Amino acid sequence: MPKAVVQERPDPKWSPPVGVESSKLHLYNSLTRRKELFVPQGNVVTWYSCGPTVYDDSHMGHARSYVSFDILRRVIQDYFGYPVNYVMNVTDIDDKIIKRARTRYLVQEYEKTLTSMEQLYEDVAAAMEHHNTVIATTTDPDKRKMLMDEVLKVKSVVDSLRDCVKTNKSSGEVSEKQKELLVISSSVLGEWLDRQKGKDVTDNSIFSDLPRHYEDEFNKDMEALNVLPADTVTRVSEYVPQIVDYVKKIIDNGYAYESGGSVYFDVGKFDSEPNHYYAKLVPEAYGNREALEEGEGALSTVNAQEKRSPNDFALWKASKPGEPAWPSPWGQGRPGWHIECSAMASAILGESMDIHSGGVDLKFPHHDNELAQSEAYYDNDHWVRYFLHTGHLHIDGCKMSKSLKNFITIKKALEETSASHLRIAFLLHSWKDTLDYSSNTMEGARQFHKMVSEFNLNIQDLLRRSGCTSEVWTSSEVKLQEVYDNARTGVHKALCDNIDTRTSLDIIRNMISEANKYMNNNTKVNSQLLVNINSYVSKIMTMFGAPIGDQSTSGNQSSDQIIAVAEVLGKVREQLRQYSKDQSLDANGLQRQLLGLCDSIRDELLPPLGVRLEDRDDGATSIKLVNADELMQEIKTKKEQELAKKQEKEKKKAEQAAKQANKETMKDPVDMFRTPEYSQWDANGIPTHDKDGTEITKSQTKKLTKQMEAQKKKYEKWLAQQQQS
Structure with missing residues (x-):
């Protein structure tokens, strides 16, 4: 038998479909102001996020940034599959923190030493006088209005307290009003006290207790919003030695100088180098005096001679009386605002990171200063590859500002809506655009x-x-x-x-x-x-x-839930037994009771357990397990809507009745009985025969005449009103 000839087969070749290109992740990069292909530097995406300055409750502006970045982080790691090392700082040394800690402490100490009502009146009046001088020098119209509103609130409570005293109200009522005045005037009183005694506050624990408290509150708010915790959290107070070393190297590299115990970044020197330039993110803001001064902090009182240029900014601040202080080669002082992020991010992520994120209001001068000092430290131009900035949050169309006190705290927002609803509101808007809450x-x-x-x-x-x-x-x-x-x-x-x-x-x-x-x-x-x-x-x-x-209902029910449903079943069973024993019920009565029980199961017994029953068109029942609180709120809202609808219906009915009554009032009495009920009338319009031709009796005539007289009076009154109008 001849041997079979095996033909050689060509190697199969593969080629991609023509004209098809897979989509790749692009991110809007604030550095270039366009969408860039996302290419991480290594196997793990390194990400530094500017965290909170912890001196007050977190507000919806914080939620806007941290929920939005949480969404981006989840998508990058869970959808695109990039491992992420997410670092966030907590600013616990800052001018705002120092000022708030001091004023709170001084107001608390003042309350302890308060001896009389007259002293309180006098001190509040003095504080108000100081407050008015601040108002007189304030040019920003929104801030000026906020300060004036504070004055009006304090005056209102002072007047109310005086009335309590004058009218001999109980000591309890007077005491409550006094407490209210101390709360309302705390900001005004605190500023006045700080001006007198702020420099005498020397206990460093005063400046650490406040930020620790508000950091804990911030973490609770983030947990409530389902924001993933950072992989690493850095606090300024724990990195002061590293910050000092960071500043020293910038000086050694020739980009900073010491003056009056402080250290300033030399913007002119940095900007003159061929491989560097200042204000990469917002070059149009270069030299913006107002923004630069705000970036230096509320406690900054730098002499013009201390800086080489108004554009220079503090890396290290010499501490004044009443401020916390740490040792440094330049004397006792504390870190400037911008240097903290550069030093801490570098300590964790090195000389270059993939992503740096923060709110849009941080672009200049904060992030521009970070870029400059970090590039001066490393002598590179790639400290950050992608800068991501979330858009502003507006409240009903107005820009939210903590300094203007027109903000909504996260806790308050979560009293009115759920964390899921808030997150979906952010998802329904672009993360980099302004969002109107x-x-x-x-x-x-x-x-x-x-x-x-x-x-x-x-x-x-x-x-x-x-x-x-x-x-x-x-x-x-x-x-x-x-x-x-x-x-x-x-x-x-x-x-x-x-x-x-x-x-x-x-x-x-x-x-x-x-x-x-x-x-x-x-x-x-x-x-x-x-x-x-x-x-x-x-x-x-x-x-x-x-x-x-409701995640609790997606799997096996807990024993408590099973018992709760069993209790409902037991109640229904007992009710059915009672019906079967009730001899007074006929078939119709029993049917009504059973239908009522069915409605009670659906509307009253099961909803508190998170069970919603729905009647289907085919006669079957849909069973839906939902969040019990949301279901009860849904039922409450539905009842309120039904009540409002009923009230509106009754209102329209009453208006219609009134309209009809008014229409009857407007009817000329001569024509009031000219209806199909009657067939003949006398000269005055009184009926003499009914529709069948039967003569009207005397008693009926008398009754109809009275009705006509009554209508005549109403008609004449209405005519008089019309003539007056």
């Missing part, structure tokens, strides 16, 4: 959350009723699969495009809308396809940090 913004977030949650509950209910089925595909399934595929492609492109969460959520909204149409238009549905869509939505929302559904 308003009722309309939050309503949009609530509606999106409700839509996604209801879709998730509907799919869970579908699985409970029919299990996971895969029907033979029709054109409906093919169309929905195409919608699903396009949505995943669209979300990927949106996330690659500067992590565009707004477009991503729009795509998800449209996909859910199509899935709902599919369920409504088909008696048999492919539940596996719907489960795939729901799983994808849940995955994306969880990745964004806004998981959908």
Whole structure:
């Protein structure tokens, strides 16, 4: 038998599809003011985020930045798969902290030594006089208004306290008013006391206790907002030796100088070098005196001769009486504001990092100063590869400002809405653009959350009723699969495009809308396809940090929940037993009782347990496990809306009745009885025969005459009113 000839086969060759290019992550880089391809320097993305200055409660401006960066961080590491080393600082040495700590301490000490009401009146009056001198020199109209509002509030409480004393109110009421005055006037009184005694405050613990307290509060707020903790947290107070060494090297490199116990960065020298230039982020702000002075801090009192140029900024500040101090080669002092981030970021991440982030208000001078001093330290021009800045937060269209005290604290915001709703509000806007925090913004977030949650509950209910089925595909399934595929492609492109969460959520909204149409238009549905869509939505929302559904109800129920449901079942069973024993109930009565019990189970017994029952068109019942608090709030809102609707209906009914009564009043009495009820009338319009031609009796005539006389009086009164008007 001849041997088979084995033909050689060519090696299979592969080539990518023509004209197809995979999307890659691009980020808007404030350094270049355009979107750049994201290329990390190493296997781990190094990221430094400017943290809070902890001297007061965190506000919605903080939420805007830290929730937005939390979303970016989650997408970069959980969607694009980059490991991230996230470092955040806490500023616990700062002019604002020193001033706030001093004034709070002095007001507390003042309260302890307060001896009489007259002393309080006199001291508040003196404090107000000092406050008025500050107002007179304030040119910013918004700040001036804020200061004047403080004066009016203090005056109002002073007047109220005087009234209490004059009218011999109880000592308890007077004491409460006195406490109120101390609280309201604390800012004004604190400034006055600080001017007199601030330099005598020497206990360093006063300056550390305040930031520790507010750092703890900040961490609680971030946890409540589901913000991931930083991998490393650095505090200025713990890095003072490293900061001193950092400043020394900048001096050695020729870019800083000592003057009067302080150290200043030489902007002119740095800017004159061919490989360096100052104000990379905001070159148009170069020389902005107001911004530079604000960056130096409220306690800065530098003599003009101390600096070589007004553009120079402090790396190290000589401490004055009443300020905390640390040893340095230049004398007792403390770090400048900007140097802390350069020294601490360098200590953890080295001479170059991938990402540096912060609010847009930090661009100049803070981040520009960071760049300059860090590049002077390393003598490089790549200390930061990508600078990310979140946009401003406005409150109902007005810029929020802590210095103007028109801010909303995170705690207050979370009393009015949920953390998920807040996060979705941020997701529905670009992270780098201005966001307006308003009722309309939050309503949009609530509606999106409700839509996604209801879709998730509907799919869970579908699985409970029919299990996971895969029907033979029709054109409906093919169309929905195409919608699903396009949505995943669209979300990927949106996330690659500067992590565009707004477009991503729009795509998800449209996909859910199509899935709902599919369920409504088909008696048999492919539940596996719907489960795939729901799983994808849940995955994306969880990745964004806004998981959908009550997580406590997604798996096995706790024993407490099972017992609670069993107790409801026991109550219903006992009620049914009572009905069966009640001999007074006939069939109709028993039916009413049973239907009432059914409504009670749905509306009263199960909602507090987070169980929502919904009647379906096919006669079956949908069971949805939801957050109990949200369900009770939903029921409360629905009842309030129904009550408002009922009241509006009654109001319209009353208005209609009044309108009809007024119409009757306007009717000429001669014509009031000319209706189909009667067939003949006398000269005065009084009926003489009814519609059948039967003569009206004397008693009826008498009654009708009285009615006409009454109408005549109303009519004449109405005519007189019309003539007057």
